[in-house]
Amino acid sequence: MLRIHFTGADLGRLRLAARPDVMWETALSLHQLARPDAFFGPWHRVARRTLAQANMGRAVHLLTALVPISSYFPDFLTPPGHVTCLEEGVDGVLSTGRNRLRAEIARLADPRPHPSAWLDDVAAGRPHALRRLGAALLRYHFLALAPYAPAGAALAQRHATRHARVITEQGSEALLGGLGPQLRWRPPALEVDYPVSKSLELGGRGLLLVPSFFCHNHPIALADPALPPTLVFPVARGPLWIPQPEPCAAESSHARGLDELVGPTRAATLRLLDTAHSTTELAARLCTSASTASRHATALRRAGLVVTERTGTSVTHTRTALGTGLVHGT
Structure with missing residues (x-):
């Protein structure tokens, strides 16, 4: 006991x-x-x-x-x-x-x-x-x-x-x-x-x-x-x-392949960024810390899959056309 x-x-x-x-x-x-x-x-x-x-x-x-x-x-x-x-x-x-x-x-x-x-x-x-x-x-x-x-x-x-x-x-x-x-x-x-x-x-x-x-x-x-x-x-x-x-996993071998290629968290990050997200918003949706979300966004940006824009103290991330093509398998 x-x-x-x-x-x-x-x-x-x-x-x-x-x-x-x-x-x-x-x-x-x-x-x-x-x-x-x-x-x-x-x-x-x-x-x-x-x-x-x-x-x-x-x-x-x-x-x-x-x-x-x-x-x-x-x-x-x-x-x-x-x-x-x-x-x-x-x-x-x-x-x-x-x-x-x-x-x-x-x-x-x-x-x-x-x-x-x-x-x-x-x-x-x-x-x-x-x-x-x-x-x-x-x-x-x-x-x-x-x-x-x-x-x-x-x-x-x-x-x-x-x-x-x-x-x-x-x-x-x-x-x-x-x-x-x-x-x-x-x-x-x-x-x-x-x-x-x-x-x-x-x-x-x-x-x-x-x-x-x-x-x-x-x-x-x-x-x-x-x-x-x-x-x-x-x-x-x-x-x-x-x-x-999950239906999404069963429906698409491409989705599984993307997870294997860049890791499940970075794949989730890439899917979320079809609209602009700040680092804080991204962290909340990924259920992780802001520093971790920023690290994943930085890695994707260096690969040309994400673009980051700064306005004053605000930073937003969005997908590039290359990132969108990778998400959708086109």
């Missing part, structure tokens, strides 16, 4: 994310890829076939070695906060300091007499191993999760909206008492069904609650109690999920 101890200040600093965290979903989906329960069975078969066709077997093996089905996987794979942009999350993973990489992977490898050479290279922060990790995370998410992510996000968002209403109308304690059968509010502690016995003192830092589609057997928290307190909890689901790709 996990016991999370609250103070009065922590109750006032309880936060609820409105949608899943992309890095938590990526990591937890690897558990279902390795050993699916019945609900994820159809997705498991489709994802396995897609990954095999894309020759992702070796990359998936490396990822599942880093995210085993056990009571622990490294915290650096799920950067603190609420990450909704995949590229931003992967950047956070790859910017982890070497001391932390070494410590967390050593903990992962402790029960293993012979950890793989690749894990050793990641633990040492060697650039080639980190590049391989980043590419594997991006490619895996693009192939196995991105086509179906909106369905899971919509379900999680409906639950988050209902929970947010409880906070507004009844307060934080009512929310903590109604998150599901795996969590029990016994003031001043939240008791969570957990595979190991541990205790987490919030100490006035508050708690971020993150709904998750792929979290299944029990809620999950970061292993290091010094990191910003986060609890990922499963949303209620039906008996079976039949994954259906």
Whole structure:
């Protein structure tokens, strides 16, 4: 059991994310890829076939070695906060300091007499191993999760909206008492069904609650109690999920090709810029920071796909004719 101890200040600093965290979903989906329960069975078969066709077997093996089905996987794979942009999350993973990489992977490898050479290279922060990790995370998410992510996000968002209403109308304690059968509010502690016995003192830092589609057997928290307190909890689901790709993904192989060519976030940026957007507007629509949106727009501008105009302190971005042709495949 996990016991999370609250103070009065922590109750006032309880936060609820409105949608899943992309890095938590990526990591937890690897558990279902390795050993699916019945609900994820159809997705498991489709994802396995897609990954095999894309020759992702070796990359998936490396990822599942880093995210085993056990009571622990490294915290650096799920950067603190609420990450909704995949590229931003992967950047956070790859910017982890070497001391932390070494410590967390050593903990992962402790029960293993012979950890793989690749894990050793990641633990040492060697650039080639980190590049391989980043590419594997991006490619895996693009192939196995991105086509179906909106369905899971919509379900999680409906639950988050209902929970947010409880906070507004009844307060934080009512929310903590109604998150599901795996969590029990016994003031001043939240008791969570957990595979190991541990205790987490919030100490006035508050708690971020993150709904998750792929979290299944029990809620999950970061292993290091010094990191910003986060609890990922499963949303209620039906008996079976039949994954259906989004219509736009099913209708156009060109759309998928554009995502593969420039990356899903830059492809989304290019599609949005059929009308002028400021950097701030672009960031809001991409659910990312202004600095990240500016970086993507700059890369597209250097490729001749976007034009940027400055009027005083205002900066706007629009697509060029070349960018429009690329979006529409003409």
